[in-house]
Amino acid sequence: MTTLSAEREIEHLMTLHPKGFDLSLDRVTRLLERLGNPQDRLPPVIHIAGTNGKGSCAAFSRALLEAAGHLVHVHTSPHLVNWHERYRLAAEGGGKLVEDDVFAEAIARVAEANQGQKITVFEILTAVTFVLFSEHPAEAAIIEVGLGGRFDATNVVKRPAVSVIMPISMDHEAYLGDRVELIAAEKAGIMKRGCPVVIGAQESETALQVLIETAERLDCPTVVYGQDFLAFEENGRMVYQDEDGLMDLPLPRLPGRHQYANAAAAIAAVKAAGFEIGHHAAERAMTHVAWPARMQKLTQGKLVDLAPKGAEIWLDGGHNPGAGIVIAEALAEQEEKNPRPLVLISGMINTKDQTGYFSAFKGLARHVYTVPVSNSDAGVPNDELALRAEEAGLSAEPVSSVASALMLLRDSWDGPAPRILIGGSLYFAGAVLAENGTPPT
Structure with a gap:
């Protein structure tokens, strides 16, 4: 850029x-x-x-x-x-x-x-x-x-x-x-x-x-x-x-x-x-009305092309327990209309209550991939973030990037096309939009 x-x-x-x-x-x-x-x-x-x-x-x-x-x-x-x-x-x-x-x-x-x-x-x-x-x-x-x-x-x-x-x-x-x-x-x-x-x-x-x-x-x-x-x-x-x-x-x-x-x-x-x-x-x-990275549906871009075929991808920069609750409720609504297994790809910074954020998705998300927030000095290491997700009762594993998570999903996914939420930090959401080639206008 x-x-x-x-x-x-x-x-x-x-x-x-x-x-x-x-x-x-x-x-x-x-x-x-x-x-x-x-x-x-x-x-x-x-x-x-x-x-x-x-x-x-x-x-x-x-x-x-x-x-x-x-x-x-x-x-x-x-x-x-x-x-x-x-x-x-x-x-x-x-x-x-x-x-x-x-x-x-x-x-x-x-x-x-x-x-x-x-x-x-x-x-x-x-x-x-x-x-x-x-x-x-x-x-x-x-x-x-x-x-x-x-x-x-x-x-x-x-x-x-x-x-x-x-x-x-x-x-x-x-x-x-x-x-x-x-x-x-x-x-x-x-x-x-x-x-x-x-x-x-x-x-x-x-x-x-x-x-x-x-x-x-x-x-x-x-x-x-x-x-x-x-x-x-x-x-x-x-x-x-x-x-x-x-x-x-x-x-x-x-x-x-x-x-x-x-x-x-x-x-x-x-x-x-x-x-x-x-x-x-x-x-x-x-x-x-338009507001990027707030339950924004990604339908095209470099990262979208790496996802499993037919996957539904949402991006949200919400990063605290209150935001986690409303995002989870929005995804639960989507689940009622069109049932799909939910997978999270999450990056967060260390000033936020990570376990509190993840707790909102207990019983809703099937799995969490945790990734580093590369554009912030305050990013939580992906292995540490996976532990916070597990503390909230979720299945989690650290991976190196959003692209890696999407390719892992694509190569291993078996069943109905997943619903994917990418989020946990506005810094992270911004990096995703930049990498996807779809910055706000």
Whole structure:
């Protein structure tokens, strides 16, 4: 793959600044002041935090707004294959990933404004988001939180059109706390006094209570999933309901029942942000939404060609126990519609609860191939990951690569064509898309 100019700029920054997170707003605030505070010159912002589902909510929000004819910027993280995926700039007919020369110039300008001060690369790249989004016209900006909320570098927008909190579960405990109420308090840090709040489906009553209490304390107009809005399946359709009534919609293009709640949160968020979404636009959004590496069906590519004939291949970057549960439920739904034996090909990083993730697939997966995550220093060795899968009650064996796992399956498989889930880490999912020759566009 050709090294792009922007990637060379980022690689240079990586040599100058510490890798990782340093949760504080002081450095990014100082840098943004030098840049003329571009974060204060954005179109209405939909700011999204949460442990799981925030990327899907961003994808649904973009689909809804674009279906209604609006120009929309989108910032998401992390990327899967190229850094450019984090920056989708508004364009007629649908947003486009930032062009390399535009991206590289913005990075260089922001790095120069920093004047060699102590900062993290993520903070520089967040400042790039605000520069790009303030200099290109749009009617809305969807901004996904990187980590946590309160001290995340994106949390410098003073008056978001809406703050959205998606499902919260245990993740990033080293940074955010080891109890769900502590994590909820960090995520709730994106709420701003008097600004609308949408609270997505929460499994934890404790987390929900923290979010509601924070919103009440800040006098935020608030809508809560299950109380003020919800979505459910009826007769093969998705019904969205809120105080304005019902919308009878197609099932979302993103598979899994968990996506109903994600879609509902996006509809509620877009409405709370002041946009009207008609029935026709909502229908189009459900059938056109796209979000790579989240229950993405792979139908072609170099890796797909190595699989057993007729195999069904899914890719998902979910990497914690909460994500494992919703992925397993989505695959169980597929099993009901079209029974096939399930095989996992998994790679994970060492900051995640690997056994907790695998536990969701007990009784569902026939076998697990564990592989190294080659593009992350934090990748769990494949033999160690196999032990974690066995601790969760699964049959597992380490292999050297996804290609090796697929060829092993192809050469030894006997019976109905399998259903294969490749996943366990967004880094891993990105590497798979790159190797398959199908990067996000």
